[in-house]
Amino acid sequence: MILPPNSTTGATSVHRAREALGKRLRALRQQSGLTGKQLAESLSWAPSKVSKLENGRQTPTDDDIHGWTRTTNSEDSAEALLASLHTLEFQHAEWQRQFRTGLASHQNKIAELDAHTKLFRVFEPTVIPGLLQTAEYARARLAQGISTFKVPNDIDAAVKARVQRQELLYRPDKRFHFVLTEAALRFQLCAPEVTLGQLDRLVSLSTLPNTRLGIIGFETEYVVAPWHGFWMLDSDRVMVETFSAELNLTQPQEIETYATIFNRLAATASYGRAARAIITRVMDDLAPEVPRTGEDCP
Structure with missing residues (x-):
């Protein structure tokens, strides 16, 4: 266990x-x-x-x-x-301290860390990972951080920095393995039209040659409970976000534990066409909630 x-x-x-x-x-x-x-x-x-x-x-x-x-x-x-x-x-690393000068500086700090990482292994049960977010989805997530921690509002710069980080996805020397739950696709964390655009982007990103995108559907029986999201950077560090802080775990036994958990979660995920089918199913369910252009006109 x-x-x-x-x-x-x-x-x-x-x-x-x-x-x-x-x-x-x-x-x-x-x-x-x-x-x-x-x-x-x-x-x-x-x-x-x-x-x-x-x-x-x-x-x-x-x-x-x-x-x-x-x-x-x-x-x-x-x-x-x-x-x-x-x-x-x-x-x-307490968020209140990290964000005291705004969110953009934190995004730039993460970009420096990204530059030295070759293999990204990411599990997220509730949100779309930052490297896969559209600008609109990122804006909604970052706005919550500004509101929660009452920090300087530099959201335009923060969104720009997060989107610029995504250039990594197109570098052949980087490898990415993302595992998301179907719940992460469905949670209403922003307006339906923003979520719909985000899901459409996931479909496109799932075809990148250096990126594996796995989705754990609701019908899947979990072998490990999805307690929280985490990022594994190579085999050097595990990053875990809590409500109050970012935990950086570097002890070999901790990294080994998270590697085992990631592998077991990844083994239950759907990939390729099967993953895109789950995303498309969620998009079809969400589409009726998105206002059509001009539908409110007399």
Whole structure:
């Protein structure tokens, strides 16, 4: 039995890393002879912040580390603490932090990662992957991110950056294997006409020579529960998106687990004409919901 993602080592290792960093901060405070209240007052923080940081319930910022080590007369520890913090931030990249300057910069960061990746293995149970999205579908998805996280609205630049990333699909040195559920095709995440255009694009992309597009139809019996989507970049990293953060898993045992899960899901998917038949069936079901041009005219 393959356990659900919450029971894998990814989230646990991130939590333990945050706790370990908190213990190091607590040790520096205690060595300085300061109470939590005294440290908070010295830094003009709420008293609860010191407790949250020391108990691993909140991730510190670079400024927090600098302030903490300065106040506890332990600035020689700052470099090592910052290194631990940045490793933690890589493992658990909070969306609020990643999007603080807008969404376009995040798309450009992903593009840099894409440039070094040769094999993309992607499973998505609820949405169309970014590399396959039309500009209109991408705009709907990115708009939700802006609304949810209350970040700068640079949606035009973000959509442009996401669409530009799709040039990778036409490079012969790249290989792509996408596995989607039929639910991902049907979820109403945007206007019906946008979804219909998106599905039509999937049909076209399914014929690319370096791309395998698999669809797991509703009639399929799953051998692994589709707990969440994930991206495997070569055999180096697995990226998992949660509501609050992006998890980057790099431990060999984690990558092996996800590779096994991907292979088992991919083995149950339909490809080629069979995949396109599922997409076309969804398009036929959706078509009556799309307003026809001029149908509201008298």
